[in-house]
Every structure is written in structure tokens, then in C-alpha cells.
Amino acid sequence: MTGPSDTSRGGAGRRRGLEAFAAAWAKALHRAHYVPIGADEREQIVSVLAGRLVAGLLADPADPALGHQIGVDLVAAGFGAPEALGRTVAIIDSRLLADASLPPSPATRARLTELLGAIATGFASAAHDRSLRDQDSVRLAALTAHLQAEEELRIKEARFRHFATHDPLTGLANLTLFTERLGRLFTTAQATDRVGVCCLDIDNFAAVNDVLGHQVGDQLLSEIAGRLKAIVTRPDDLVARLDSDRFAFLISHTTCAEDAVKIADLAQSTLDVPFYLAGTEVPVTASMGVAEGPVAAGRTATALIRSSEIALHWAKADGKAGTRLFDPDRSEADSARYRLSAALPAAIRRQEFTLVYQPVVDLQSGRLTGVEALARWRHPGLGLLGAERFIEIAERTGAIVGLGQQVLEQACRQAALWQQARPGLYVNVNVAVQQLQHPGLVGSVSQILDRTGLSADLLQLEITEQAVIDLTSDVVHTLSALMGVGVQIVIDDFGTGYSNLANLRALPLDGLKLDASLTRGVNREWRSPQTVATSANDDEFLTAVISLGHKLGLTVTAEGIEGQDHADRLRAAGCDYGQGWHFGKAVPANEISDRLVDKT
Amino acid sequence: MGRPDWAPGDIDVSRASVARAYDYWLGGSHNFEVDREFARQALAAVPDLRMVARANREFLRRAVRFMLDQGIHQFLDIGSGIPTVGNVHEVAQRVVPDARVVYVDIDPVAVTHSKQILTKNPYAAALREDLRHVDDILAHPDTRRLIDFDQPVGLLLVSVVHAIPDEDDPHELVKRLWTALAPNSYVAISHVTTDSRPEEMGEGARLSARTTTPVTARTRTRVEAFFNGLDLVEPGVVWSPLWRPESPADVGEHPERMSFYVGVGRRG
Numbered sequence: 001m002t003g004p005s006d007t008s009r010g011g012a013g014r015r016r017g018l019e020a021f022a023a024a025w026a027k028a029l030h031r032a033h034y035v036p037i038g039a040d041e042r043e044q045i046v047s048v049l050a051g052r053l054v055a056g057l058l059a060d061p062a063d064p065a066l067g068h069q070i071g072v073d074l075v076a077a078g079f080g081a082p083e084a085l086g087r088t089v090a091i092i093d094s095r096l097l098a099d100a101s102l103p104p105s106p107a108t109r110a111r112l113t114e115l116l117g118a119i120a121t122g123f124a125s126a127a128h129d130r131s132l133r134d135q136d137s138v139r140l141a142a143l144t145a146h147l148q149a150e151e152e153l154r155i156k157e158a159r160f161r162h163f164a165t166h167d168p169l170t171g172l173a174n175l176t177l178f179t180e181r182l183g184r185l186f187t188t189a190q191a192t193d194r195v196g197v198c199c200l201d202i203d204n205f206a207a208v209n210d211v212l213g214h215q216v217g218d219q220l221l222s223e224i225a226g227r228l229k230a231i232v233t234r235p236d237d238l239v240a241r242l243d244s245d246r247f248a249f250l251i252s253h254t255t256c257a258e259d260a261v262k263i264a265d266l267a268q269s270t271l272d273v274p275f276y277l278a279g280t281e282v283p284v285t286a287s288m289g290v291a292e293g294p295v296a297a298g299r300t301a302t303a304l305i306r307s308s309e310i311a312l313h314w315a316k317a318d319g320k321a322g323t324r325l326f327d328p329d330r331s332e333a334d335s336a337r338y339r340l341s342a343a344l345p346a347a348i349r350r351q352e353f354t355l356v357y358q359p360v361v362d363l364q365s366g367r368l369t370g371v372e373a374l375a376r377w378r379h380p381g382l383g384l385l386g387a388e389r390f391i392e393i394a395e396r397t398g399a400i401v402g403l404g405q406q407v408l409e410q411a412c413r414q415a416a417l418w419q420q421a422r423p424g425l426y427v428n429v430n431v432a433v434q435q436l437q438h439p440g441l442v443g444s445v446s447q448i449l450d451r452t453g454l455s456a457d458l459l460q461l462e463i464t465e466q467a468v469i470d471l472t473s474d475v476v477h478t479l480s481a482l483m484g485v486g487v488q489i490v491i492d493d494f495g496t497g498y499s500n501l502a503n504l505r506a507l508p509l510d511g512l513k514l515d516a517s518l519t520r521g522v523n524r525e526w527r528s529p530q531t532v533a534t535s536a537n538d539d540e541f542l543t544a545v546i547s548l549g550h551k552l553g554l555t556v557t558a559e560g561i562e563g564q565d566h567a568d569r570l571r572a573a574g575c576d577y578g579q580g581w582h583f584g585k586a587v588p589a590n591e592i593s594d595r596l597v598d599k600t
Numbered sequence: 601m602g603r604p605d606w607a608p609g610d611i612d613v614s615r616a617s618v619a620r621a622y623d624y625w626l627g628g629s630h631n632f633e634v635d636r637e638f639a640r641q642a643l644a645a646v647p648d649l650r651m652v653a654r655a656n657r658e659f660l661r662r663a664v665r666f667m668l669d670q671g672i673h674q675f676l677d678i679g680s681g682i683p684t685v686g687n688v689h690e691v692a693q694r695v696v697p698d699a700r701v702v703y704v705d706i707d708p709v710a711v712t713h714s715k716q717i718l719t720k721n722p723y724a725a726a727l728r729e730d731l732r733h734v735d736d737i738l739a740h741p742d743t744r745r746l747i748d749f750d751q752p753v754g755l756l757l758v759s760v761v762h763a764i765p766d767e768d769d770p771h772e773l774v775k776r777l778w779t780a781l782a783p784n785s786y787v788a789i790s791h792v793t794t795d796s797r798p799e800e801m802g803e804g805a806r807l808s809a810r811t812t813t814p815v816t817a818r819t820r821t822r823v824e825a826f827f828n829g830l831d832l833v834e835p836g837v838v839w840s841p842l843w844r845p846e847s848p849a850d851v852g853e854h855p856e857r858m859s860f861y862v863g864v865g866r867r868g
Contacts, residue, residue: 027849031654034627034684036661039847081627081650134629138620138682141713142613142632149708 014101018054021091021099022047028087035078045077053092054100056115057108067115071122080130085123089116167241169218170225178240182250182301185236189295196251196260196292199308200228200267203285203320205245216278221245223277224284227270231263248308251292257325260292264323285321287312292325307331340390343379344399352378353403355410356586359595360428360557360579363571368595370426370460372579373411374586375403395432404435405444412452412459414589419454421596426458430492433467437474442481449485456486462513464492468503476507483508490557494518495545504552512549516560516580518542519570542573550574616811619681619707622759625653630682630713638811645803648857655858656790658850659840660758663788663864664691666833666844667754670866672786674700674747678731678777679760681705683714688756689724698723700746704737706730706763706813731760732768734776752784752867759860761826762792763813774826778867785867787830790840791823796856823861830865837863 026043033042049070056066074084093116097104165177173181185195202224209217221241228239228247236252249267251260267288275282289311291304311326318324347353357371377385394400408429415427435441449456461482467475468491479489490511491504495518519542549556558570561580570578584595616638620631624639627650631639643649664675673696677688680703692699703714703726714726725742737743747753755778764770778787794801794817801817808815824837835843840862841855 030849030852031651031658033654036654036658038661039849083650131629137716138630138632138709138713141630141716142709144716145708145712148712 014054017099017101018050019047021096022050024095024099025050025088025091028091029079029084032081032084032087033078034080037078049073050096053096053115054102056118057096057100057102057111062111062114064114064118067118068122068125071119071124072126074119074123075126075130080127085120085127088123089120092116092119167225170222170241172225172229172247173238173240175240175242178238178242178248178250179301179305181238182304185250185252186295186299186301193295194254194256194293195295195304196249196254196257196263196290197304197308198249198251198260198264198267198323199242199289199291199305199312200247200249200264201287201312201316202245203287203316208282212278212280212282216282219277220275220282220284223275224271228267231266231270237263248305254292257290257292260290261323261325264288264290268323287315287320288323289313289315290323290325310334337393340379340385341393341397341399344390344394344397344403347377347379348399348402348406351406352380353406354378354588355407355414356588357414357427357592358579358586359584359592360426360577361583363558363567363575363578368422368425369577370428371415371592372428372430372462372586373407373414374430375407391432395434398434400432400434401438404432405448408445409448409452412448412454415458416452416454418593418596419458421593424458425596426460426488427454428460428462428490431461431463433464433475436463436467436478437472441478442485445482445487446485449487457488460488460490460511462490462492465494465496468507471503471507480508490555493559504554509552509554511555511557513557513559514545514575516558518545519558519560519566519575539569539573542570542575546574613709617707617709618763618808618811618813618815619705619710621811622653623682623684625650626657626684628682628684630684638807642804642807645807646797646800646859649804651852652858652860655840655852655855656759656860656862659790659843659860659862660688660756660788661691662844662846663756663758663862664688664754665695666864667786667788668692668695668699670752670784670786672752672754673698674751675754675756676702676704676737676743676747677756677758678704678737679706679757679763680710680714680726681707681759682710683717683726687717689718689721693721693723700724702727702743702746704729704731731757731764731773734773734780737777738780749780749782751782752786753781755781755785755787757787757789759790759792761789762815762817765814765816771825771828775829778830778865781867783867786833786864787827787867788862788864789823789826790860790862791826792817793819793823793859793861795819795859795861796839797859801859818861820861823863827863827865831868833864833866837861 022043025046026039029042029046030039037045052066052070056063056070059066071085074080074088079088093112096102097108097112102108165174165180166172167174182195182197185193189195205217208220225239225241225247228249232239232249234252236250238250240248240250242248249263251263254260268286271284271286275284289308291307291311293299293304307326310331311324314330315322315324354376355373356376357373359368360370360372361367362369375387375391377390379385391400394403411427411429415425418425431441445459449459482489488510489508490513491509492513493515494512495515546556555576556574557577557579558575559579561567561570561578561582563582566580567578567582613632614634616635620635621639621642623630624636625643646652667675673692675688675692680688683703688703689699689701692701701724703711703718703724705711705714705726705728708728711726711728718724718726723746725746727737727740727742729737729740731737757774757777761770761774764773774787774789778785792801792805792815794805805815805817820837827837838861839855840858840860841851843862843864845851
């Protein structure tokens with residue numbers, strides 16, 4: 001049909017034709033690609049494919065795999081977009097036969113149709129596979145991203161939680177975590193379970209900061225934390241830093257308080273070993289409070305922590321460097337005292353204090369010569385409270401100054417009233433050290449005497465022997481000034497302290513009041529067997545003390561006289577005055593008035 | 601710091617991502633139905649949007665080739681999106697085998713996908729960061745590991761700056777980025793505009809409001825302003841097909857319909 005020359009002529013023509021076909025195909029594929037490819041590269045790809053198209057058409061026997069592969073390779077080369085297939089089919093169908101110089105015979109057209117079918121099938125299956133693969137990869141990416149995000153969130157939450165529940169300096173748990181863990185024990189533990197808390201405070205830690213600096217202070221806290229942490233070995237136990245220099249142990253599953261105290265003992269001994277910081281030895285002591293008890297209904301974690309803190313407070317008050325176990329009775333007494341102390345200032349403002357008076361009697365004549373004024377508190381909730389319930393609190397809080405003034409005023413007013421019935425009846429009023437130290441005392445005593453009209457020599461101020469022991473020049477000055485006003489000064493509770501006899505001689509005093517313990521005789525059990533135990537010895541001793549008072553120019557009053565024998569002995573020993581149940585208890589003013597009318 | 605890191609909410613595939621829709625327009629399948637739904641609506645508004653996306657991608661390729669010719673061996677590609685075949689590191693590493701590429705994108709799926717592709721490539725990395733956090737991008741350990749800031753860098757901001765609204769001052773952000781680069785660094789920017797097709801492209805931009813990165817189209821003047829302080833490379837800011845085409849066939853008819861202003865500037 002055709003000779004060699006035809007073939008070569010046809011071959012050259014077909015080559016040129018195919019070049020034109022490839023150029024047109026490449027142009028049609030412009031922007032039909034997924035991948036950015038330059039025009040040159042695009043043409044290079046399709047010209048190879050164009051050659052394979054012709055080979056596919058001419059293959060004998062027909063091989064659908066050839067067309068199929070062309071479709072696959074188009075997708076692989078990046079021409080996977082739908083437009084790429086559409087334009088490819090259009091270009092091949094419209095001009096491949098002509099450009100390739102192939103006769104448009106029905107047989108060739110049929111082969112072309114088959115070829116296009118195979119290309120479309122190959123393209124579609126490759127594009128489908130690619131879609132599925134890409135879907136897999138993007139879903140994997142989304143899943144991975146999601147897991148990573150969750151993991152990061154988890155880490156961040158864990159970090160945040162660690163930050164929120166731990167102390168950044170020492171790395172120990174903080175109060176939040178401590179309370180939470182203890183609280184969890186209370187909600188999950190068996191009814192029979194017990195738990196302990198040991199609260200620990202470094203003694204005088206502020207001094208470390210002051211002397212060695214905050215940096216060393218922080219370093220010390222970190223090292224203390226390290227040692228305390230080493231004590232905690234059981235999984236449910238915990239050590240925490242509550243704040244500044246305060247730590248706490250959670251001691252789980254205790255059987256008794258002793259189990260919790262053991263941890264405190266371990267902590268004490270681990271802190272006994274001195275620390276070495278900044279080239280110097282830093283000894284450390286700690287005060288600890290332990291509270292332990294059953295994890296029972298009605299008990300709470302915060303209450304247990306508070307109990308341990310109260311016990312810690314006791315340890316501090318008892319001189320530090322020790323451990324105290326919480327005791328609910330002591331705590332109740334403490335809080336009752338606290339409630340009274342908090343109520344005192346308002347009680348003074350509302351004048352809830354009243355006076356009772358105990359008779360003082362001349363031991364020779366048996367005649368009532370004076371009274372001692374004693375304060376009582378008409379507490380709105382607790383009823384009438386004796387001085388022992390509130391005077392010490394008032395002294396500690398300083399409320400005694402205001403209270404003392406009210407007492408003085410009332411006592412002087414009452415004594416002035418009694419002068420008509422019994423001229424010369426004196427009144428004794430107790431004065432606390434704080435009042436003596438208060439600069440306004442002399443002035444207010446003078447004003448009260450002026451206001452009430454009581455003669456100064458009928459007011460006897462009783463100061464405790466303790467006040468004389470702690471004598472300061474201010475107090476001496478105040479006593480002299482009071483004496484200048486004409487007021488009498490007597491020493492109360494004589495014999496309970498260790499008075500400096502030189503003070504007794506030097507001070508402007510008017511009298512001594514012998515404490516009951518001195519006048520009742522010595523307890524026999526205390527006597528040594530060698531000593532002959534007779535009451536004669538006691539009497540000689542009393543006589544000597546009373547005569548010492550008289551030699552110093554002081555009147556001597558005996559307190560706590562409970563019977564006639566007692567009164568007789570004191571009189572025999574030379575004592576001037578006496579008071580006690582034998583002569584009358586402390587009573588309201590009107591009962592004293594009745595006695596004055598009865599002339600007893 | 602102070603800014604939240606990834607939260608699972610970020611990977612919410614119930615919200616369309618322009619990065620994944622862009623992959624769909626190019627003809628890719630790295631997308632989810634929610635992305636395709638948005639992509640098809642955008643196609644309804646802009647029927648030749650696929651061509652617009654491909655023309656933009658062709659610019660990226662030509663810009664990288666241009667920078668390689670200028671001796672740039674390290675690239676910072678911000679807004680890199682879903683990685684496809686023919687990505688920057690493939691184009692660059694075919695010429696310079698150890699060319700460095702750092703991909704940055706805000707979309708966690710795009711970044712994770714990039715990381716999957718790059719696991720065996722020691723010279724390329726992908727990191728998740730917001731274009732607005734310039735300092736964090738520059739200080740990221742992967743950025744520091746791969747890019748030598750004493751040497752020129754090719755900064756690629758292709759189809760990303762229009763994701764920054766005016767209130768975040770995109771001009772200042774772009775300037776902060778290139779001022780961190782060595783002299784003779786190059787900056788390529790492509791940016792959506794409604795200048796040539798206000799209605800169609802305007803509708804496309806409006807549709808993007810419900811994606812994770814809504815689009816702010818800008819005028820030629822505003823796009824040119826991104827190159828203030830840089831030496832604008834010829835032919836300046838032009839329609840995407842007109843920037844240094846490799847052959848007339850690459851330009852196609854009506855280049856203005858491709859609706860992207862593109863340009864390359866050099867840091868003097």
C-alpha cells in the first residue's frame with residue numbers, strides 16, 4: 001500500500017503534526033492542573049503522551065491498557081482536575097487523527113472511541129484513587145491535629161493545675177491541694193478510718209530573712225522542704241507549704257494520735273541537724289501542732305487543719321521548739337476566754353461592771369473599819385462573773401485601765417456615802433500594774449476624790465507584790481505622787497512573791513495585806529521529818545512577819561480568815577486587821593449599809 | 601505567651617477553612633464537606649474561581665523560581681495552606697537540594713498535613729502561627745533552626761495578607777516581617793481585589809465571612825502600599841498572570857479576571 005519513502009515522508013509529517021497536536025493539547029490544559037507547571041514542562045509532558053496515544057491507536061491487537069495508563073499518567077502528572085479530562089477528550093477527538101495523519105476510517109474512529117473510553121476510565125479511576133488517598137491524608141491530619149491539640153490542652157491544664165496547687169519556691173503542695181487531698185479523705189474514707197494533720201512553723205524565721213537576706217531565707221525554705229518531703233513515704237501522705245514559713249503534714253490512716261505525733265517527732269529530728277547556707281551554720285527549730293481523729297460524719301478537713309493550727313499556737317505560746325497535741329477542752333477554754341476578751345471593751349462602755357464589798361475588821365475590837373471593793377461583771381449572756389474570769393484578760397488586753405477607773409469611781413462614791421453612818425470607813429481598791437504605768441492615773445484619782453468628796457486617806461490602793469517586784473522608776477514616781485495626794489498604798493497578796501525587802505523600806509507604803517497562804521500555816525507534808533511540827537512554829541513565823549511590817553511603819557491586814565481560831569491566832573501575833581469569810585463574804589453595797597446601821 | 605495555644609475548638613471541622621477550599625478549587629481532595637459547600641457557593645458567585653486560584657498558584661511558582669535565580673536559598677512561606685505537589689520546597693529543592701523552607705499557617709489541619717509530608721525532609725518545617733504574631737514566627741525554634749537571618753530570605757505572602765483586617769494593620773505587620781530580614785531579601789505578595797470584578801468577587805469575599813479566615817479585598821493602591829520601603833521588582837504590582845509569565849500561553853485572555861494583584865519587592 002505504501003512504500004518506505006511514503007513511510008518516512010508520512011513519519012516526518014506525523015511528527016510535525018503530533019508536535020502541533022501536543023502544543024494545542026498543552027494550551028488546552030493551561031490552568032487545568034492541580035500542580036503549577038510551566039508551559040514548557042507542560043508541553044514536554046503532553047508530547048510524550050501524544051506519542052503514546054498514536055501507539056495506542058495503532059497497537060495490534062488493540063490493548064485497552066495503553067489508553068487506561070495514559071489517563072492514569074495524566075492524573076499523576078498533576079492534570080487531575082475535571083477540566084483536564086474534558087479538554088483532553090475534546091482535543092483528541094477533534095484533531096488527533098488529522099494531526100497524526102491517520103485515515104478517519106470507521107475502523108480507526110472505532111479504535112479512537114475505544115481509546116478515549118480507556119483514557120477516561122484510567123483518568124477517573126486514578127483521580128478517584130487520588131481523592132481517596134487525599135481524603136485519608138487530610139482526615140489523618142485533622143485527627144492528628146485534634147489529638148495534638150487535646151494533648152497540649154491536657155499538658156497546659158496539668159501545668160496550670162500544678163501551678164495552682166503547688167508552691168513555686170519549694171515545689172511542695174500548697175494549701176489548696178492539701179485541703180483538697182484531706183477533704184477527699186473525708187469523703188472517700190471508711191467510717192473507721194482516722195487521719196492526722198501536723199502543722200509546722202519555723203521559729204523566728206523572720207530573723208533569717210532579716211540577718212541573711214531573703215535569698216538565703218528562700219534557700220533555707222527550699223532545704224527545709226526537701227527534708228520534710230523525705231519524711232513522707234506513704235502514698236496517701238502529703239507535705240505542703242501553707243504559706244511563708246508554715247508547712248503541714250497530712251498523715252493518713254492513723255490508728256491513734258501517737259501515729260501523727262511520730263511524724264512531728266521525725267520532723268523535729270530532721271530539723272535538728274543544722275543547715276549550712278551562705279557559708280554559715282543556720283540552726284532551725286520549729287513549733288508543731290498535731291490534730292488527729294476519726295474521719296467521722298460532722299468532721300471536716302478545714303476543722304482538722306484549724307485544730308492543728310490551734311495546737312501550733314499553743315506550742316508557740318509554750319516557748320516554741322516543741323510539739324503540742326490538740327485538746328478540745330483546752331481549745332474550748334481558750335475560745336471562751338477569747339470571747340470574753342472581745343466583749344470587754346463594749347462591756348466597759350455599757351458599764352456592765354458592778355462592785356461587791358468584803359468587810360475588813362479591826363482584830364482587837366472586832367469592829368468594821370473598811371471594805372475591799374471587788375469587781376463583778378453582769379454579763380448579758382453568762383450572768384454575774386467573778387473577777388477571776390476577766391481581770392487577767394483585762395490586764396492582758398489593756399482594758400484594765402478603763403475598767404479600773406470605773407471601779408475607782410464607784411468605790412469612792414459608795415465609800416463617801418457610808419461616811420455619814422460610819423465616819424472613817426475606808427475602801428480598798430485593787431490597782432493593776434498597767435494602771436500604775438498609765439500616766440493619767442494620779443490625775444484621775446485626784447479628780448475622782450474631788451468629784452465624790454471622799455477624803456484621800458480613806459482610799460487604799462492595793463498593788464500586788466508582783467508589781468513591786470517589777471518596779472520601774474515610773475511606777476515609783478506614780479506611787480510617790482499618789483502618796484502626795486494623800487492616798488494610802490498597801491501591798492496585796494504579800495507572801496506569794498519574792499519581795500525585795502529593800503523595796504518595802506524604800507517605797508511610800510502604808511500597809512501590807514498578808515496572803516491567806518501565809519496565815520493558814522504550812523502544809524504538813526512539806527515539812528522535813530527533822531523539823532518538829534507544831535503550830536507554835538507557825539505562830540512565831542507570823543509574829544516575825546507582822547512585826548517586820550510594824551517595824552517598817554506599816555499596818556498589817558490578814559486575808560482569808562475562815563474561823564474564830566484563825567482570827568485569834570492572828571490577833572495574838574499582833575496583826576491589825578483581818579478579812580475573810582469569818583468576817584463576811586463580799587456582798588453588795590446595801591448589805592454593808594445594813595451592817596453599818598446595826599453598828600457591828 | 602498570654603495568647604492561648606491550640607485548643608480543640610481550633611480543629612472544629614464544622615467551620616469552613618479557606619485553606620481547604622482553596623485546595624478544592626485547585627482540584628484537590630484535602631477538604632471536608634463543609635469546605636466544599638463553601639467552595640461551591642463561591643464557585644457559583646465566581647464561576648472561574650478555579651482558574652483564579654490556579655493563576656495565583658502559578659505566580660507563587662514563578663516568584664520562587666525568580667528568587668532562586670536571585671540566589672535566594674531560604675524561604676519563609678506564610679499562609680502556606682494545604683501542601684500540594686509542586687509546593688515551594690519541591691520547586692526550590694529541585695534547583696537547590698538543601699534549600700530551606702519554613703511553612704507557616706494558622707490552620708492546624710494544614711500544618712499537621714504539612715508536617716506529615718515533611719517528616720523526611722531535614723530542610724523544611726511547618727509550624728502553626730498567626731501572621732499577626734510576627735515575633736513568634738521569627739522566634740520559633742524551627743524558624744531559628746532552618747533560617748539564617750544574616751542571609752537573604754525569600755518571604756512569601758501569597759494569598760494571605762487579605763486575611764488580615766484593617767484593624768490589625770496588615771501594612772505594619774508586613775513591614776515588621778521584612779525589616780527582620782537581611783538586605784537583598786525578597787518579598788512576594790499576592791492579594792485579592794474586587795477592582796476588576798466588583799460584584800462577583802465582592803460576593804465571594806462576603807461568603808468568606810463564615811470561614812475561619814474572612815477576606816478583606818483591597819484596591820491596587822492599598823496593595824502597592826505593602827511594598828513601601830522595598831524596591832519593587834519589574835513589572836511592579838500587576839494582575840497575577842502578568843507577573844513575568846514564562847510564555848505568552850501562560851497569560852491567557854483577560855488576566856484582570858484573575859482578580860489577584862501580585863508583586864515582588866527587594867529589601868535594599
